[in-house]
Amino acid sequence: MQVKIVIGTVAFMLTMVILGFAALVEPARLEHFSAASVARQIETGAEIYKNNCASCHGVEAKAQQCFSPSGEQIACQGLPLQHQPLVCGDKPERLDQMGWVGTKQDFVYRTVAAGRGRIMPTWSVDFGGPLRNDQVENVSLYILNFEGEEFCSAPPLPNYEWPETYSDFNDAWAAGDAARGEELYNINYGCAGCHGDSVDSDASWDGTGPWLGAIVDNAPLRNPDVSVEEYIYESILMPNAYIVTGYSEGLMPQDFPNRMGLDPDVTPQDLQDIITYLTNQ
Numbered sequence: 156m157q158v159k160i161v162i163g164t165v166a167f168m169l170t171m172v173i174l175g176f177a178a179l180v181e182p183a184r185l186e187h188f189s190a191a192s193v194a195r196q197i198e199t200g201a202e203i204y205k206n207n208c209a210s211c212h213g214v215e216a217k218a219q220q221c222f223s224p225s226g227e228q229i230a231c232q233g234l235p236l237q238h239q240p241l242v243c244g245d246k247p248e249r250l251d252q253m254g255w256v257g258t259k260q261d262f263v264y265r266t267v268a269a270g271r272g273r274i275m276p277t278w279s280v281d282f283g284g285p286l287r288n289d290q291v292e293n294v295s296l297y298i299l300n301f302e303g304e305e306f307c308s309a310p311p312l313p314n315y316e317w318p319e320t321y322s323d324f325n326d327a328w329a330a331g332d333a334a335r336g337e338e339l340y341n342i343n344y345g346c347a348g349c350h351g352d353s354v355d356s357d358a359s360w361d362g363t364g365p366w367l368g369a370i371v372d373n374a375p376l377r378n379p380d381v382s383v384e385e386y387i388y389e390s391i392l393m394p395n396a397y398i399v400t401g402y403s404e405g406l407m408p409q410d411f412p413n414r415m416g417l418d419p420d421v422t423p424q425d426l427q428d429i430i431t432y433l434t435n436q
């Protein structure tokens with residue numbers, strides 16, 4: 156009888172020790188398990204990104220290098236997502252700019268799920284989109300995962316400081332290359348989508364913006380006080396300084412100074428090439 160009690164007590168104590176040990180290691184095990192499952196979600200998210208988002212946001216989510224489904228390079232219409240002001244810190248700058256009071260996780264998830272504006276599509280089935288909610292979550296995690304110590308502690312790229320006038324700009328940069336300018340105009344910056352290309356004509360063009368094939372003749376009619384180059388320079392860097400009659404403010408994108416100033420030693424040449432193209436058609 157006594158032996159039984161002893162065995163019972165020992166067994167009870169052993170059970171408690173084992174349970175206690177299991178309770179101790181459980182959080183670590185769970186953490187390990189959930190880190191692995193988040194990693195899997197991010198991997199799935201990367202695939203969803205490549206198939207659905209890269210055509211507008213770029214292969215590296217930097218709003219550079221966008222390709223159509225058939226593999227041709229096209230203008231990037233989306234914003235950079237591998238972007239410090241969107242993913243770094245608890246309250247990234249973008250949230251403030253957009254008047255968002257919630258978390259950045261909700262901001263990204265919600266924007267992807269419901270879409271925004273005229274171009275960013277709706278993705279979640281809840282809003283009539285093509286993706287399930289777990290897929291929206293996975294691709295959101297993929298974007299949020301750009302937050303990394305190395306990425307977020309790198310000093311933000313200083314944007315190019317555009318000289319006030321085209322002549323000062325022109326002095327600082329090499330002569331323009333019209334052929335490269337045409338490519339930038341038609342493809343990389345998507346100007347032709349709104350302004351038509353060399354095949355269109357003033358009379359036939361019925362797009363969002365005026366046809367630019369005759370800009371050399373039109374510029375002096377808009378502002379006779381400046382050169383054609385100066386007029387184009389201002390139209391792109393300060394789109395609201397002059398609004399062409401019959402068009403409204405805010406249609407011409409406002410972010411070209413940023414996009415063309417992204418790499419201060421290199422990308423401003425794009426504007427020089429585009430101006431050269433437009434004045435030598």
Ligand code: HEC
Pocket residue numbers: 203204207208209210211212232233234235236241249263266267271272273274275276278294295298
């Ligand atoms: C047809 C082009 C297009 C596609 C495809 C697209 N986006 Fe967008 N996206 C945009 C545009 C344009 C904006 C900016 C919308 C605005 O502010 O009006 C945007 C904004 C965003 C933003 C908010 C960025 C910020 O700084 O506010 C996120 C996040 C985003 N997109 C994620 C995605 C994801 C994820 C996918 C794929 C599932 C995707 N987008 C597919 C065009 C696109």
Ligand code: HEC
Pocket residue numbers: 340344345346347348349350363364365366367370373374377386387390391394395397398399402403404405406407408411429
């Ligand atoms: C989303 C459409 C859109 C895109 C893309 C666009 N523009 Fe415009 N642009 C407009 C509209 C609309 C106007 C007329 C309203 C105004 O004056 O702002 C305009 C005006 C201009 C003018 C003045 C035209 C004139 O006849 O006086 C120039 C020059 C110009 N854009 C150049 C460009 C270049 C170069 C690009 C590409 C780097 C570009 N635009 C991209 C819509 C667009």
